[in-house]
Amino acid sequence: MxxxxxxxxxxxxxxxxxxxxxxxxxxxxxxxxxxxxxxxxxxxxxxxxxxxxxxxxxxxxxxxxxxxxxxxxxxxxxxxxxxxxxxxxxxxxxxxxxxxxxxxxxxxxxxxxxxxxxxxxxxxxxxxxxxxxxxxxxxxxxxxxxxxxxxxxxxxxxxxxxxxxxxxxxxxxxxxxxxxxxxxLGLIEGQNEVLADYSAQQAPTAEETAIFDAAISTYDMMKGTKAVSVGSRKTSKGTDYKFVGEANGGKMDIYVTKENGNEAPYFTAVDR
Ligand SMILES: Cc1cc2nc3c(=O)[nH]c(=O)nc-3n(C[C@H](O)[C@H](O)[C@H](O)COP(=O)(O)O)c2cc1C
CATH class of the missing domain: 3.40.50.360 (Flavodoxin domain)
Known part of the structure; x- marks a missing residue:
């Protein structure tokens, strides 16, 4: 299960x-x-x-x-x-x-x-x-x-x-x-976008690091967290990233979305 x-x-x-x-x-x-x-x-x-x-x-x-x-x-x-x-x-x-x-x-x-x-x-x-x-x-x-x-x-x-x-x-x-x-669950009508798996984790590029830093900058408790590696996937709305971050010796998964257009990147969840 x-x-x-x-x-x-x-x-x-x-x-x-x-x-x-x-x-x-x-x-x-x-x-x-x-x-x-x-x-x-x-x-x-x-x-x-x-x-x-x-x-x-x-x-x-x-x-x-x-x-x-x-x-x-x-x-x-x-x-x-x-x-x-x-x-x-x-x-x-x-x-x-x-x-x-x-x-x-x-x-x-x-x-x-x-x-x-x-x-x-x-x-x-x-x-x-x-x-x-x-x-x-x-x-x-x-x-x-x-x-x-x-x-x-x-x-x-x-x-x-x-x-x-x-x-x-x-x-x-x-x-x-x-x-x-x-x-x-079939409780309302509609069609869900089928989302791809994230690509394999690899060292973040400078652009991905900047996206990560911008996403976590809005949340004080995440400050000082460094992006160690990242996988990504394209969606109809933009790009989703699954970062592995590190802070105080602990690792965590941080999910970030960058939508197409001007909206700043944001993180949707941190799994410790
Ligand atoms: C006692 C307490 C512990 C919390 N622990 C966490 C936590 O571990 N992680 C987190 O992301 N937010 C944490 N929060 C924030 C709450 O989960 C968040 O504010 C939530 O949306 C409140 O829901 P409610 O308005 O329905 O009560 C905590 C808040 C409180 C009051």
Whole structure:
């Protein structure tokens, strides 16, 4: 399963783990879809509501009995305290019966590189066991990959064929990234561009290094990261790059897009 997922991850826009487009079989009964999401500052909520609007799915927010603070520093403190004390936040009961649904879209912000703490509580309740789950997340910079790997490890029998992660500063790219997943799942009409694999990693040219440096210059925490190698692919919109970057002795994959025209290059995800 992990290998299959990794293969699918090779062809991503934003950080969608889109597999090959699938045609919807019109004889199949409509799938029952539930969008379950956790969101503190409403970024992930925007994806959840977009998915709901496009699919007509049922939707519900995962809520903790003690609400999280929306102030960033306070939120970091509470997250740190819960993590250090190994506390799973208590959830309010869900109004929807997860067992009634064929597909669960599961949304969360990335905290510490993976799904936010309340999703851990949901997993512990067992309701996701054996379900078809489509993870979606927002983050400052991290990609969705780590959280999907963690879901595959933590949830017995979970099936994941698609996922999508969007950086909170790239919400203008969100509809296209989410549509790709919805089309691939046969939940909306449309045709996905078939994306080529990235070319083999090689030392970046001066031009590629300049594209990398421009893309990461917008995000303080990436400053000082050096491009070690790069693979690329052409798309109808421009060029996607998969850089291997290095900072403080650690390596990471950094996905960068340079669209045709004047828009500055931007990075879509960092997988550490
Ligand atoms: C406690 C905490 C931990 C975070 N950890 C990460 C992280 O590891 N990687 C990352 O890219 N962003 C991280 N972020 C940023 C959030 O993922 C991002 O702001 C997200 O879009 C917030 O979603 P929401 O508005 O739905 O709550 C973190 C934010 C908080 C508050």
């Amino acid at each position: 992990k290998k299959l997922f990794m293969m699918m991850m090779a062809g991503l826009l934003i950080t969608a783990c889109a597999s090959k487009p699938q045609a919807q079989d019109s004889n199949e009964p409509a799938k029952k879809v539930l969008v379950l999401y956790f969101s503190v500052t409403n970024t992930t909520k925007q994806l959840a509501e977009y998915i709901q609007q496009k699919t007509g799915a049922d939707i519900e927010a995962i809520q903790t009995t003690v609400a999280y603070p929306t102030d960033y520093q306070e939120l970091l403190k509470r997250w740190g305290a819960d993590r250090d004390n190994n506390v799973l936040p208590e959830l309010k009961p869900l109004a929807h019966n997860v067992a009634d649904y064929d597909v669960i879209f599961l949304g969360y912000p990335l905290w510490g590189g993976t799904y936010a703490q309340p999703v851990k509580t949901l997993i512990a309740s067992g309701v996701l066991n054996g379900k078809n789950v489509v993870p979606f997340c927002t983050s400052g910079s991290s990609g969705v990959k780590q959280s999907v790997d963690d879901l595959l490890k933590a949830v017995p029998g979970i099936k994941i064929s698609e996922c999508v992660g969007v950086r909170s500063s790239l919400m203008n790219k969100m509809p296209a990234a989410v549509d790709r997943v919805l089309i691939s």
